[in-house]
Amino acid sequence: MASNLTIDADRLWSSIMASAEIGKGSRGGLRRLALEDADKEMREVFARWVASSGYTLRVDRMGSMFARREGREPGLAPVLIGSHLDTQAAGGRFDGILGVLAGLEVLRTLDAAGVETRRPIEVVNWTNEEGARFVPPMVASLAFAGKETVEWALARPDKEGTTLGSELARIGFAGPVPVGGREIDAYFELHIEQGPKLDAAGVPVGIVTGGFPTRGMRIEVRGETAHVGPTPMPRRRNALVGAAHVAVAIDEIGWRQAPSEGKSTAARLDLSPNLPGIISERATLYCDMRHPEADVLAAMEAEVDVAVADCARRSRCEIEVAEKWGFGGFAFDPGLIGLIRSASASLGHTTMDLKSEAGHDAYHMVAVCPSAMIFAPCRGGITHNEAEDMSKADMVPSANVLLHAVLARADR
Amino acid sequence: MASNLTIDADRLWSSIMASAEIGKGSRGGLRRLALEDADKEMREVFARWVASSGYTLRVDRMGSMFARREGREPGLAPVLIGSHLDTQAAGGRFDGILGVLAGLEVLRTLDAAGVETRRPIEVVNWTNEEGARFVPPMVASLAFAGKETVEWALARPDKEGTTLGSELARIGFAGPVPVGGREIDAYFELHIEQGPKLDAAGVPVGIVTGGFPTRGMRIEVRGETAHVGPTPMPRRRNALVGAAHVAVAIDEIGWRQAPSEGKSTAARLDLSPNLPGIISERATLYCDMRHPEADVLAAMEAEVDVAVADCARRSRCEIEVAEKWGFGGFAFDPGLIGLIRSASASLGHTTMDLKSEAGHDAYHMVAVCPSAMIFAPCRGGITHNEAEDMSKADMVPSANVLLHAVLARADR
Numbered sequence: 001m002a003s004n005l006t007i008d009a010d011r012l013w014s015s016i017m018a019s020a021e022i023g024k025g026s027r028g029g030l031r032r033l034a035l036e037d038a039d040k041e042m043r044e045v046f047a048r049w050v051a052s053s054g055y056t057l058r059v060d061r062m063g064s065m066f067a068r069r070e071g072r073e074p075g076l077a078p079v080l081i082g083s084h085l086d087t088q089a090a091g092g093r094f095d096g097i098l099g100v101l102a103g104l105e106v107l108r109t110l111d112a113a114g115v116e117t118r119r120p121i122e123v124v125n126w127t128n129e130e131g132a133r134f135v136p137p138m139v140a141s142l143a144f145a146g147k148e149t150v151e152w153a154l155a156r157p158d159k160e161g162t163t164l165g166s167e168l169a170r171i172g173f174a175g176p177v178p179v180g181g182r183e184i185d186a187y188f189e190l191h192i193e194q195g196p197k198l199d200a201a202g203v204p205v206g207i208v209t210g211g212f213p214t215r216g217m218r219i220e221v222r223g224e225t226a227h228v229g230p231t232p233m234p235r236r237r238n239a240l241v242g243a244a245h246v247a248v249a250i251d252e253i254g255w256r257q258a259p260s261e262g263k264s265t266a267a268r269l270d271l272s273p274n275l276p277g278i279i280s281e282r283a284t285l286y287c288d289m290r291h292p293e294a295d296v297l298a299a300m301e302a303e304v305d306v307a308v309a310d311c312a313r314r315s316r317c318e319i320e321v322a323e324k325w326g327f328g329g330f331a332f333d334p335g336l337i338g339l340i341r342s343a344s345a346s347l348g349h350t351t352m353d354l355k356s357e358a359g360h361d362a363y364h365m366v367a368v369c370p371s372a373m374i375f376a377p378c379r380g381g382i383t384h385n386e387a388e389d390m391s392k393a394d395m396v397p398s399a400n401v402l403l404h405a406v407l408a409r410a411d412r
Numbered sequence: 413m414a415s416n417l418t419i420d421a422d423r424l425w426s427s428i429m430a431s432a433e434i435g436k437g438s439r440g441g442l443r444r445l446a447l448e449d450a451d452k453e454m455r456e457v458f459a460r461w462v463a464s465s466g467y468t469l470r471v472d473r474m475g476s477m478f479a480r481r482e483g484r485e486p487g488l489a490p491v492l493i494g495s496h497l498d499t500q501a502a503g504g505r506f507d508g509i510l511g512v513l514a515g516l517e518v519l520r521t522l523d524a525a526g527v528e529t530r531r532p533i534e535v536v537n538w539t540n541e542e543g544a545r546f547v548p549p550m551v552a553s554l555a556f557a558g559k560e561t562v563e564w565a566l567a568r569p570d571k572e573g574t575t576l577g578s579e580l581a582r583i584g585f586a587g588p589v590p591v592g593g594r595e596i597d598a599y600f601e602l603h604i605e606q607g608p609k610l611d612a613a614g615v616p617v618g619i620v621t622g623g624f625p626t627r628g629m630r631i632e633v634r635g636e637t638a639h640v641g642p643t644p645m646p647r648r649r650n651a652l653v654g655a656a657h658v659a660v661a662i663d664e665i666g667w668r669q670a671p672s673e674g675k676s677t678a679a680r681l682d683l684s685p686n687l688p689g690i691i692s693e694r695a696t697l698y699c700d701m702r703h704p705e706a707d708v709l710a711a712m713e714a715e716v717d718v719a720v721a722d723c724a725r726r727s728r729c730e731i732e733v734a735e736k737w738g739f740g741g742f743a744f745d746p747g748l749i750g751l752i753r754s755a756s757a758s759l760g761h762t763t764m765d766l767k768s769e770a771g772h773d774a775y776h777m778v779a780v781c782p783s784a785m786i787f788a789p790c791r792g793g794i795t796h797n798e799a800e801d802m803s804k805a806d807m808v809p810s811a812n813v814l815l816h817a818v819l820a821r822a823d824r
Contacts, residue, residue: 277543
């Protein structure tokens with residue numbers, strides 16, 4: 001196999017810059033929430049790119065788009081490359097997008113060089129990876145892995161109560177293809193690191209060994225409505241105050257574990273009635289905790305229970321952890337990691353082994369097939385922010401590593 | 413004048429119970445936000461009651477409804493009785509409603525007894541007293557008193573950006589009558605206490621001597637969006653956490669003054685983007701502080717400034733008190749208070765002098781004419797809550813005091 005094969009950096013960069021024009025945010029980034037009009041437009045552009053390069057496109061019932069370059073043996077399970085084209089509400093130009101468009105660039109590079117592969121190679125754009133519009137994030141790969149039903153996933157509502165399924169139909173991406181249930185040989189995902197390590201160390205390629213153990217939780221606070229004026233302090237049960245105590249406690253738990261890379265976030269707070277003249281009776285707080293060591297994460301989680309009891313006492317509200325979920329805490333496939341490591345070595349790139357601290361569709365694909373991730377540097381670690389940035393030079397090494405790792409696997 | 417004249421308690425109670433059917437909340441109270449369809453329906457019912465009793469109805473440009481019973485000398489400035497028919501998002505059946513419908517009952521009682529008065533008497537239903545839909549509360553009496561222009565008041569938006577003026581037009585209550593600018597002889601407002609004192613002491617009539625000094629403030633918190641996962645704790649500037657620190661501090665300031673009847677409330681919190689996967693960059697917190705002594709309130713306010721600086725340091729956000737407003741801290745008219753006191757005495761009712769801790773349209777009417785308020789007991793002090801309650805027996809004494817105080821003034 002041609003070990004001097006390289007992606008066309010200008011072509012990939014111009015694809016990413018074309019994407020950066022669709023759903024532009026007010027500060028140079030992107031606001032391309034899943035299944036909104038900008039996402040529809042990006043999907044249509046991607047579909048045109050796929051068609052003009054001669055690949056077949058299949059859209060499944062979750063709206064995930066699979067572009068396929070045929071292999072010499074079409075009956076073999078394909079190698080899959082993927083990520084997502086949706087963004088956060090105030091997101092960057094690279095998060096997810098790099099992975100999908102680098103996948104497309106891999107296919108185009110193979111065409112330009114006249115390289116055939118034994119196995120088919122597919123590139124997927126997963127629907128609603130970010131979860132910025134429909135909760136949970138990574139919902140399409142979740143359904144692909146059979147962890148939830150398609151019906152459940154299609155019924156996820158946004159804040160206005162509009163379902164994912166109805167929005168897919170509205171924008172014309174409710175495809176006919178069954179979700180999952182077919183053999184995939186391997187899954188590769190290239191992504192910006194979304195942390196500062198590679199950029200700080202000047203290392204171009206991150207080899208992702210697994211996912212940070214992560215716990216999410218929904219905390220419910222119940223108080224009682226009352227007038228903000230005459231109601232004596234000892235009679236108040238202000239759900240906003242109850243939730244504020246919890247948010248501060250959650251933040252402090254994260255700070256105590258900061259030296260060992262722990263994090264915790266009070267991320268979203270919904271209040272009712274949330275009006276100036278009336279004390280709120282209900283608050284829902286969504287929290288997120290991460291730590292590289294599962295036992296430390298469990299200890300952080302136990303601290304939340306203690307804090308919740310204390311916050312309830314201080315605010316005179318009822319507070320409970322109503323729901324918990326988790327991901328991460330697994331290892332990616334050693335075989336694929338080996339392919340990434342040797343591709344990096346043969347291309348002469350230094351690498352750093354690290355764990356992913358963010359969730360990715362690859363987390364669910366681990367349950368489907370051997371899976372792995374490659375990280376590219378991300379300027380200053382800034383992400384989920386319109387200022388998210390990388391240079392073309394930051395992008396090229398990891399995209400070439402993806403090319404060669406995929407190529408090696410596809411000829412297996 | 414007939415000192416044995418009394419209101420028809422059954423008629424007044426049945427009016428209030430008819431109102432309690434319009435915009436019923438899920439838990440026995442009312443959800444009749446200003447200018448929503450239920451408010452429209454209540455206004456139409458009120459207009460029918462006014463017409464069927466033979467009073468003239470005039471609606472001003474702010475949608476405030478003035479029912480007029482003519483006096484022997486129609487050229488004299490009228491005595492005005494008023495309050496509001498709109499409610500909180502989860503409000504009670506009496507807050508505001510008692511005052512308007514007791515005003516109507518005063519007119520009907522005079523008719524039934526064939527009593528003429530020298531001055532006209534008018535009853536007003538003020539638009540958007542609660543401020544639950546359009547901020548600020550008491551916006552119609554604010555404009556009536558000339559403290560803001562009608563144009564400014566009509567442009568107030570609700571959370572969806574719909575203006576008060578367009579909603580008035582939609583429900584057919586954008587009246588032609590100029591707002592304010594005419595002489596009013598005196599203003600009386602009967603209201604439930606919205607605090608526990610009368611109920612606890614078993615005293616049927618509260619004589620309101622003035623308003624608690626009150627300060628409201630809008631606090632702006634600016635952080636930065638970032639991924640909830642990989643972003644190291646020392647790089648985070650979570651606006652939700654900044655606002656949570658402030659909310660806890662505001663609550664604690666209120667607790668420190670609780671023994672001397674001080675209160676403070678973190679009442680409303682708006683966050684952006686407020687999503688599970690991204691740290692919020694912006695928070696707006698609305699706070700409210702009240703204390704019977706103006707100098708203590710000023711000290712509480714100074715504590716906020718200290719707390720804000722501390723919270724900014726702890727959350728690494730920029731935090732500022734962006735806007736302040738105030739009301740209360742005045743005394744009601746001694747002449748009208750004297751009329752209320754002698755009416756209570758001649759009817760044999762015990763009274764308690766107290767200050768209003770909630771805002772009322774009477775606060776703005778102080779700038780227009782001699783004004784005063786009467787309080788009726790409110791079960792357990794529960795208000796801005798669907799469980800707000802009073803009995804018919806709780807209602808009768810204060811309504812009769814209103815009748816006789818108004819009658820005395822109208823014959824002046």
